[in-house]
Amino acid sequence: MNGEIIAVGSELLLGQIANTNAKFISQQLAGIGVNVFYHTVVGDNAERLKRAVEIAESRSNLIIFTGGLGPTKDDLTKETIANHLGVKLVHNEAALGSIEEFFRKRNVTMTPNNRKQALVFEHAEVLPNDTGMAPGMVLTKNEITYMLLPGPPSEMEPMFSNYGMKAILNRLESIDRIESRVLRFFGIGESTLEHTLEDFIDQQTNPTIAPLASDGEVTLRLTAKHPSDLERRRLLDETEAKIMERVGEFFYGYDETTIIKEMGNLIESNNMTLSVAESLTGGLFQEEVTSIAGVSKWFQGGIVSYSPEIKINVLGVNPDTVETYGVVSKECAMEMAENVRKLMDTDIGISFTGVAGPASLEGKEPGSVYIGVSFKNKPTASHFVLLPGNRETVRVRAVKTGAWYILKELR
Secondary structure, three states: OEEEEEEEOHHHHOOOOOOHHHHHHHHHHHOOOOEEEEEEEEOOOHHHHHHHHHHHHOOOOEEEEEOOOOOOOOOOHHHHHHHHHOOOEEEOHHHHHHHHHHHHHOOOOOOHHHHHHHEEEOOOEEEOOOOOOOOEEEEEEOOEEEEEEOOOHHHHHHHHHHHHHHHHHHHOOOOOOEEEEEEEEEOOOHHHHHHHOHHHHHOOOOOEEEEEEEOOEEEEEEEEEOOOHHHHHHHHHHHHHHHHHHHHHHEEEEOOOOHHHHHHHHHHHOOOOEEEEEOOOOOHHHHHHHOOOOHHHOEEEEEEOOOHHHHHHOOOOOHHHHHHHOOOOHHHHHHHHHHHHHHHOOOEEEEEEEOOOOOOEOOEOOOEEEEEEEEOOOOOEEEEEEOOOOHHHHHHHHHHHHHHHHHHHHO
16 A cells, blocks of 8 residues: 555645654655555645645545645545545534534533534545544545544544554455664764665665764664564664674664763663863753763763863863964863863863854864863773764864764763
């Protein structure tokens, strides 16, 4: 079964709201092996909607519509589809009774146009609306299944989960369920990763391998399709093992984890503590760390030392270091990391100093970052990286890079 989702509503095209319905439905369909190849958004216009339906019919045998089932004149989805398919619209008595009861309980007069919400295709399977008024509906004609759902996510999601999925499952001849696993990598670019795994990606069938880059890291989504849970996992495990043989040194976690969380897990499992001194990142590292539940077990605190005076007077950086090497230097980064570790009596100290941009500083170009890492009873190290991007991107990537250095050292 190949699915297509058509969202109806001019507000989507105007950018007033995001099309979260398509994302939700695609996620649900993936779990039962329905391919979704197209998302379409069309405004509240009958002619354009009809054209979108005709295009969808040429390439999909499951078309799911969201929106346009309400009482107003611009809610025209079911009328347009009914005319296109040559089917009658009839009042569903259960839905009409529910709508009338809604107004009666609130002691509000129901206007005649609200009866429109109870209209459904004749002979269609009706999907109850447990959280709103307009019911959904499913009709199969000429080997194409049409499903109409309300637009508000608070109505659409429970309707699809409780009734829509069951209707689709009843129409599937076989169920090849889909299972995905996301592998997360840091310290390797998307192009390098793809080149290293080029033969795997070119030969992919089942599982499929899809790379994606974001803010200095890369993910690989492995997707396996099979009716058996055990067989899907076997396929994923075998593919993952082959990938790890080549790029395992850059791997840091699965699915929705973050490099900050994985760093924290390792610090906690080693019964260690962490402190930080930040300059160019301005507290961003601490913000990311403290967003994790239970962080107080391993994170002691930090100092935002943006000016040279704070680096010297609070962190204890040697004035000669600042005078000789500058604040954007490996020497300054090392003293910041070591001094904050001693000041807060932690096992690990990390520091960030550099140039976020857009202007240069101390002769260093924007994106120049020094990260100091100090472990108790180990020599303090400083790492230099030149990070691409605008001011915010440089800061975000600096934080992730610092976490990566700690994570690698703990491994």
